[in-house]
Amino acid sequence: MIKPDLSAKIAMSIIGFFLAVSIFATFLASPYPLVVFKNNSGLEIPAGPFFAAWSAKTKNQLDKINFRDLASKGKISAMFTLVPYSPYEQNLDEILFAPSLGRFGHYMGTDDVGRDIAARMIHGARNSMLVGMIAVVLSLVIGVIVGSLAGFYGGWVDLLISRFIEIMITFPRLILIMAVLVMLKPSLFNVMIVLGLTQWTGVARILRAEFLKRKNMEFVLASKAMGAGSFRQIFYHILPNSLSPIIVMTTFDVADVVLTESGLSFLGIGIQPPDASWGQVLNISQAYMDFAWWLIFFPGLFIFSVVVAYNLLGDYLRKYLNPKDR
Amino acid sequence: MKYALKRILWMIPTFIGIVTITFFLTKLRPDPVMQKMLNPDGIKDTSASQQYVDQLRHYYGYDKPLITQYFIMWKNILRMDFSTSRIDHRPVIDKIKEALPVTLWLNVITIFIVYLISIPLGIYSAINGDSRFDRGLTLFLYVLYSLPTFWVALILLKYFSGGDYLDIFPLTGLKSDYFDDLNWFQKFLDIVWHLFLPIVVSVYGSFAFLSRFVKNSFLEALKSDYIKTARAKGLTERRVIYVHAMKNSLIPIITMMAGLLPGLFGGSVIIESIFSLPGMGKLAYDSIYSNDETVIIAVVSFSALLTLFGILISDLTYAFVDPRINLDQEKTS
Numbered sequence: 001m002i003k004p005d006l007s008a009k010i011a012m013s014i015i016g017f018f019l020a021v022s023i024f025a026t027f028l029a030s031p032y033p034l035v036v037f038k039n040n041s042g043l044e045i046p047a048g049p050f051f052a053a054w055s056a057k058t059k060n061q062l063d064k065i066n067f068r069d070l071a072s073k074g075k076i077s078a079m080f081t082l083v084p085y086s087p088y089e090q091n092l093d094e095i096l097f098a099p100s101l102g103r104f105g106h107y108m109g110t111d112d113v114g115r116d117i118a119a120r121m122i123h124g125a126r127n128s129m130l131v132g133m134i135a136v137v138l139s140l141v142i143g144v145i146v147g148s149l150a151g152f153y154g155g156w157v158d159l160l161i162s163r164f165i166e167i168m169i170t171f172p173r174l175i176l177i178m179a180v181l182v183m184l185k186p187s188l189f190n191v192m193i194v195l196g197l198t199q200w201t202g203v204a205r206i207l208r209a210e211f212l213k214r215k216n217m218e219f220v221l222a223s224k225a226m227g228a229g230s231f232r233q234i235f236y237h238i239l240p241n242s243l244s245p246i247i248v249m250t251t252f253d254v255a256d257v258v259l260t261e262s263g264l265s266f267l268g269i270g271i272q273p274p275d276a277s278w279g280q281v282l283n284i285s286q287a288y289m290d291f292a293w294w295l296i297f298f299p300g301l302f303i304f305s306v307v308v309a310y311n312l313l314g315d316y317l318r319k320y321l322n323p324k325d326r
Numbered sequence: 327m328k329y330a331l332k333r334i335l336w337m338i339p340t341f342i343g344i345v346t347i348t349f350f351l352t353k354l355r356p357d358p359v360m361q362k363m364l365n366p367d368g369i370k371d372t373s374a375s376q377q378y379v380d381q382l383r384h385y386y387g388y389d390k391p392l393i394t395q396y397f398i399m400w401k402n403i404l405r406m407d408f409s410t411s412r413i414d415h416r417p418v419i420d421k422i423k424e425a426l427p428v429t430l431w432l433n434v435i436t437i438f439i440v441y442l443i444s445i446p447l448g449i450y451s452a453i454n455g456d457s458r459f460d461r462g463l464t465l466f467l468y469v470l471y472s473l474p475t476f477w478v479a480l481i482l483l484k485y486f487s488g489g490d491y492l493d494i495f496p497l498t499g500l501k502s503d504y505f506d507d508l509n510w511f512q513k514f515l516d517i518v519w520h521l522f523l524p525i526v527v528s529v530y531g532s533f534a535f536l537s538r539f540v541k542n543s544f545l546e547a548l549k550s551d552y553i554k555t556a557r558a559k560g561l562t563e564r565r566v567i568y569v570h571a572m573k574n575s576l577i578p579i580i581t582m583m584a585g586l587l588p589g590l591f592g593g594s595v596i597i598e599s600i601f602s603l604p605g606m607g608k609l610a611y612d613s614i615y616s617n618d619e620t621v622i623i624a625v626v627s628f629s630a631l632l633t634l635f636g637i638l639i640s641d642l643t644y645a646f647v648d649p650r651i652n653l654d655q656e657k658t659s
Contacts (some may be wrong), residue, residue, distance in 0.1 A: 250656040300477030308472035
């Protein structure tokens with residue numbers, strides 16, 4: 001056992017931070033106030049904390065009220081979220097504003113249709129984490145099934161699966177993803193599915209090798225002698241013993257998926273506006289590169305920190321789970 | 327020899343599989359003729375008469391059954407006749423001829439530089455063991471590995487290619503406007519000048535992977551018996567490390583080349599479209615966007631072939647330099 005070193009601790013806190021941001025995105029960036037203390041505006045505003053987030057029914061009505069305006073005119077007194085803007089709200093009076101602090105400032109500037117970048121970053125975190133999680137879980141399911149079938153049964157099953165894995169590896173992956181996404185019309189859901197369907201080869205290869213190595217070990221043979229079927233041998237005996245390389249691989253896969261998603265969004269075939277994505281902000285930034293540094297700096301920094309966190313965590317897990325490699 | 331033949335034969339089903347997947351992916355979209363008849367909104371443009379559309383579809387062979395089209399495509403690939411682009415009607419083979427050298431050079435130079443820097447780094451950290459420097463280096467390389475290429479590319483373009491900052495490197499493209507007036511050396515310099523930033527961007531991410539591999543393989547070599555023998559003979563530490571250990575530890579590193587290749591071809595899509603380099607990645611991107619199916623199939627088959635040959639060559643070199651490898655057994659990868 002080794003204790004988490006500094007880089008692993010930093011990595012875990014970054015991942016934890018972004019997970020928290022993505023879970024509480026609605027409470028961090030919303031045009032509605034969290035709590036309304038006093039209401040002198042004469043408008044009917046439901047009272048109570050978090051009312052905006054909960055009351056989806058009145059959302060249409062709420063959208064017509066500009067709470068920030070009321071608050072700055074002193075008609076209501078309210079507590080707003082950290083970023084008092086919605087990621088979807090366009091404001092053509094505030095195009096490409098540089099970052100500014102203060103109440104109702106754009107902390108990370110605005111983009112070319114006046115959307116608040118900070119709000120888009122926060123909601124983009126949710127989408128990035130979601131894509132990372134779902135795509136990797138999907139690839140894990142496929143990889144575990146395919147890899148263990150190939151390794152456990154061998155013979156023609158293995159031959160067929162190995163050929164298929166080789167096809168997937170040799171196929172220029174980004175080209176495949178692009179072709180499928182353009183065909184399916186890019187969206188958050190399709191990006192998740194397509195990334196998951198193309199990411200599984202690593203897990204499958206590792207598992208196949210692990211199964212080949214372990215399926216004739218004594219503990220498996222013993223269980224077989226006691227009458228365990230293939231299912232039991234695979235899922236109760238061999239798989240739990242092959243977990244550590246899969247955990248390591250999965251962690252690296254998350255980094256890879258997040259990076260690929262932002263790359264696709266950067267190319268304009270990932271998550272589509274109005275949905276927020278970090279890569280998409282970078283895509284917008286290309287046109288205003290010479291002055292709009294905030295469009296380049298913040299999304300890139302966020303993508304980088306998530307990817308580096310998962311990579312460092314993966315590296316730490318590799319050392320931790322595999323004593324030989326220390 | 328038997329091993330080489332077997333490897334080459336095994337490449338065929340892989341290649342067929344890749345081309346087949348690509349073919350059906352292009353066929354799942356409405357064909358280019360039909361797409362041209364549609365407005366951007368997807369509403370059918372009635373100005374083109376049905377008869378004209380049918381004629382065009384017949385001309386391009388889209389009215390044949392799918393399976394016939396599939397075999398026609400194979401016939402064409404085997405004759406190396408990729409027909410013309412469905413969009414600009416230039417021969418596809420010409421487009422490939424223009425694009426392939428760009429990507430190939432980009433990748434060859436990238437791999438060369440990656441190896442040139444990673445091997446000394448890996449050896450250094452293997453010899454110096456678990457030092458603070460080694461840990462710092464690993465961390466630094468991981469940070470480099472995690473930097474998104476498109477972000478770095480944008481920042482480099484912003485600060486080194488005109489705008490309000492340094493104007494050292496060209497913004498985009500492969501050649502200057504006055505390229506034809508230059509002599510061969512100036513031409514070479516011009517291309518290097520244009521490729522500098524793209525190569526920087528495509529190089530830095532691979533250090534972590536490769537130098538780590540070099541380190542592990544070097545450590546493995548240092549543990550073996552012949553190193554002990556060499557030390558017992560009284561050879562200097564330098565000779566033990568740089569001659570005995572180096573020779574044997576570099577063998578597995580050759581195979582890494584195969585692992586790098588597909589990634590580099592894939593990665594060149596992003597790099598080439600940022601720097602507007604007319605390479606295979608850009609061609610793939612453009613043709614997928616415009617549903618230029620003949621170009622898509624040609625690009626995919628060429629890059630798949632190149633990748634397959636890369637893997638083949640590194641496998642064969644591996645088997646050639648290390649006779650201990652069991653040739654008859656399929657490797658577990």
